[in-house]
Amino acid sequence: MANDAPAVEITDLVKEFKTTMRGRPLRAVDQVSLRIMPGEVYGLIGPNGSGKSTTMKALLGLLAPTAGSCKIFGRDSIKVDSRQDVGFLPENPYFYKHLTGGETLRFYGRLCGLGGSVLRERIEVLLELVDLKDARDRRVGGYSKGMLQRIGLAQAMIQHPRLVILDEPTAGVDPVGSREIRDLVLKLRDQGITVFLCSHLLEQVQEVCDRVGIIFAGKLIREGKLEELIAIEDQTEVVIRHADSALVSRIEEIIQSSDGAELVQTGKPRTTLERLFLKEIKRDHQS
Amino acid sequence: MSESTPTPAFKASHASRMVTLSLHAFTQLVRMKVFYFLAVFAVIVIGSNFFDMAQHQGPESVGANVLRNIKSWSLGAMALFAVVISIVATALLLPRDIEDRTLYTVLAKPVPRIDYLVGRLMGVLLLVFVSLAVMDLLMVAALHLRTGMVMEMQEKMAVGRGWPEEAIQSLKQETLASGVNWQLQAAVLAIFLKVAVMAAICLSVSTFSTSTLFTTVVSFLIFFIGHFQADALDFYLKGVEAGTSTFSQYLALGFSLFIPNFQLFNVVDGLVQNQPITLLMVGKLVMMACYYVLLYTLLAWWIFSDKEV
Numbered sequence: 374m375a376n377d378a379p380a381v382e383i384t385d386l387v388k389e390f391k392t393t394m395r396g397r398p399l400r401a402v403d404q405v406s407l408r409i410m411p412g413e414v415y416g417l418i419g420p421n422g423s424g425k426s427t428t429m430k431a432l433l434g435l436l437a438p439t440a441g442s443c444k445i446f447g448r449d450s451i452k453v454d455s456r457q458d459v460g461f462l463p464e465n466p467y468f469y470k471h472l473t474g475g476e477t478l479r480f481y482g483r484l485c486g487l488g489g490s491v492l493r494e495r496i497e498v499l500l501e502l503v504d505l506k507d508a509r510d511r512r513v514g515g516y517s518k519g520m521l522q523r524i525g526l527a528q529a530m531i532q533h534p535r536l537v538i539l540d541e542p543t544a545g546v547d548p549v550g551s552r553e554i555r556d557l558v559l560k561l562r563d564q565g566i567t568v569f570l571c572s573h574l575l576e577q578v579q580e581v582c583d584r585v586g587i588i589f590a591g592k593l594i595r596e597g598k599l600e601e602l603i604a605i606e607d608q609t610e611v612v613i614r615h616a617d618s619a620l621v622s623r624i625e626e627i628i629q630s631s632d633g634a635e636l637v638q639t640g641k642p643r644t645t646l647e648r649l650f651l652k653e654i655k656r657d658h659q660s
Numbered sequence: 661m662s663e664s665t666p667t668p669a670f671k672a673s674h675a676s677r678m679v680t681l682s683l684h685a686f687t688q689l690v691r692m693k694v695f696y697f698l699a700v701f702a703v704i705v706i707g708s709n710f711f712d713m714a715q716h717q718g719p720e721s722v723g724a725n726v727l728r729n730i731k732s733w734s735l736g737a738m739a740l741f742a743v744v745i746s747i748v749a750t751a752l753l754l755p756r757d758i759e760d761r762t763l764y765t766v767l768a769k770p771v772p773r774i775d776y777l778v779g780r781l782m783g784v785l786l787l788v789f790v791s792l793a794v795m796d797l798l799m800v801a802a803l804h805l806r807t808g809m810v811m812e813m814q815e816k817m818a819v820g821r822g823w824p825e826e827a828i829q830s831l832k833q834e835t836l837a838s839g840v841n842w843q844l845q846a847a848v849l850a851i852f853l854k855v856a857v858m859a860a861i862c863l864s865v866s867t868f869s870t871s872t873l874f875t876t877v878v879s880f881l882i883f884f885i886g887h888f889q890a891d892a893l894d895f896y897l898k899g900v901e902a903g904t905s906t907f908s909q910y911l912a913l914g915f916s917l918f919i920p921n922f923q924l925f926n927v928v929d930g931l932v933q934n935q936p937i938t939l940l941m942v943g944k945l946v947m948m949a950c951y952y953v954l955l956y957t958l959l960a961w962w963i964f965s966d967k968e969v
């Protein structure tokens with residue numbers, strides 16, 4: 374197996390669903406092609422029902438493509454062994470309610486061929502990583518949404534996969550939790566693990582992804598490096614603390630007198646709601 | 661963190677994955693508290709002790725009814741419970757995995773679909789096996805105790821009536837023979853084989869159905885057809901002219917290739933009447949069960965391999 378094979382290679386993927394007996398089939402994914410190189414963090418963004426989850430399921434061989442093909446590290450998704458190197462977190466994950474957190478990880482680890490002390494240590498590490506040590510002996514049926522998401526992440530990473538596919542990893546998770554998930558994704562990237570995630574929370578995608586693709590109504594309409602997509606090349610931002618009105622008007626004068634430059638806007642930058650929320654919580658914790 | 665260690669390639673064998681999946685299914689079913697039914701079974705076994713019609717004849721008939729009752733009630737209840745458990749449990753597993761979307765998480769791991777199916781089937785069979793073993797134990801214990809009591813009574817009565825020693829001994833032998841013996845175990849094995857076939861049929865039904873209810877209903881339907889197929893064919897064969905009998909024989913054969921004749925597994929009735937089960941019969945049943953389990957597992961695989969989850 375060539376080591377420089379793309380982690381993900383989707384070629385002209387089409388997926389149609391039969392809707393009714395006679396009606397026209399629904400085209401959920403339409404001629405999507407994308408390629409993710411090893412070590413990249415790729416974000417697929419798009420509104421509800423645009424075909425993000427369908428693309429991921431086809432990539433994992435859970436759905437058979439109507440046309441086109443999907444490959445993981447050069448191996449066709451239809452083949453079972455293509456899944457050796459992948460971890461998957463489904464959207465709104467749901468696990469076996471009768472198992473505890475620890476048993477859940479053991480079950481998935483065994484399916485991947487882990488066992489004995491290797492598996493035990495791995496479970497320890499992962500429970501620590503997703504902060505579920507206290508809940509390891511509780512049944513997953515009683516987990517909250519955020520906890521399910523985290524046990525799902527741990528489950529996805531159980532066999533040290535080289536590619537992790539996350540379908541809306543932060544859905545239903547509070548800002549602190551989603552920040553932790555973001556940090557986890559960054560940590561994965563530092564270890565050279567490829568991450569393919571999708572979301573409709575643009576801000577979060579912006580924070581972690583190297584490249585993004587925008588999917589709409591089943592079509593990949595835009596794709597590229599994040600900075601290239603969002604930078605406004607002809608503008609510059611200056612943020613000043615304690616500026617009085619005299620200083621501001623002097624700056625405005627300078628801009629007006631210089632050739633070709635134009636003032637687009639002044640005003641107070643607003644903190645994002647997310648930042649405010651996190652700051653307030655931290656303050657609350659400290660007091 | 662130990663995260664950065666080079667990743668070794670793990671690979672599970674088919675067998676180990678199947679074992680993992682079957683133990684998982686077994687745990688799931690046990691934690692649904694299916695074993696509570698064993699309490700009901702215990703009540704039936706104990707109850708069957710009291711269905712002794714008062715008889716005031718010779719020592720030879722004292723208690724014979726009790727022993728027969730214990731056997732027929734216990735084996736009957738075992739057959740019933742085993743079939744219900746296997747159908748309901750099998751019908752529960754796959755549709756529930758699809759409904760809860762837990763199937764994604766399993767199939768997103770390197771798990772071939774045949775491993776998943778066989779693992780589930782083995783889990784149900786393990787459950788049935790354990791249930792049957794416990795019930796068997798209860799039955800044997802009850803029968804053993806009761807046989808001892810019956811023999812004591814018979815001896816007392818026979819001595820009281822001045823029977824010769826020889827006659828008493830042979831009566832004892834006879835009573836022992838209708839107590840605990842290997843024939844009973846063969847009957848339990850026959851129940852297990854029948855239920856294994858039923859579980860495999862139910863598994864293949866569940867691969868194309870979408871609900872537990874549908875799977876359960878269809879499986880029970882097949883179960884009843886399997887019981888009456890022999891009678892129905894008999895009836896049909898008697899109705900046709902002698903000339904077309906080869907055709908109808910082929911028809912019967914073709915039918916039995918797919919629908920097992922469950923009547924053949926009912927060795928219990930004969931056993932209760934003290935008709936012996938031969939090794940040949942057991943061998944035939946084992947072969948038949950293997951054939952149908954294999955057939956229906958392959959059918960399930962064939963349907964499931966293209967299924968979109």
Ligand SMILES: Nc1ncnc2c1ncn2[C@@H]1O[C@H](COP(=O)(O)OP(=O)(O)OP(=O)(O)O)[C@@H](O)[C@H]1O
Pocket residue numbers: 390391399400401419420421422423424425426427428464573
């Ligand atoms: N199994 C299915 N049968 C029929 N239609 C389906 C099926 N799965 C998905 N679809 C349809 O395909 C389209 C894309 O669905 P998909 O789940 O991929 O969207 P998504 O981008 O993940 O949306 P969301 O952000 O809501 O998760 C939708 O119109 C959906 O109704």
Ligand SMILES: [Mg+2]
Pocket residue numbers: 425426427464540
């Ligand atoms: Mg989705």
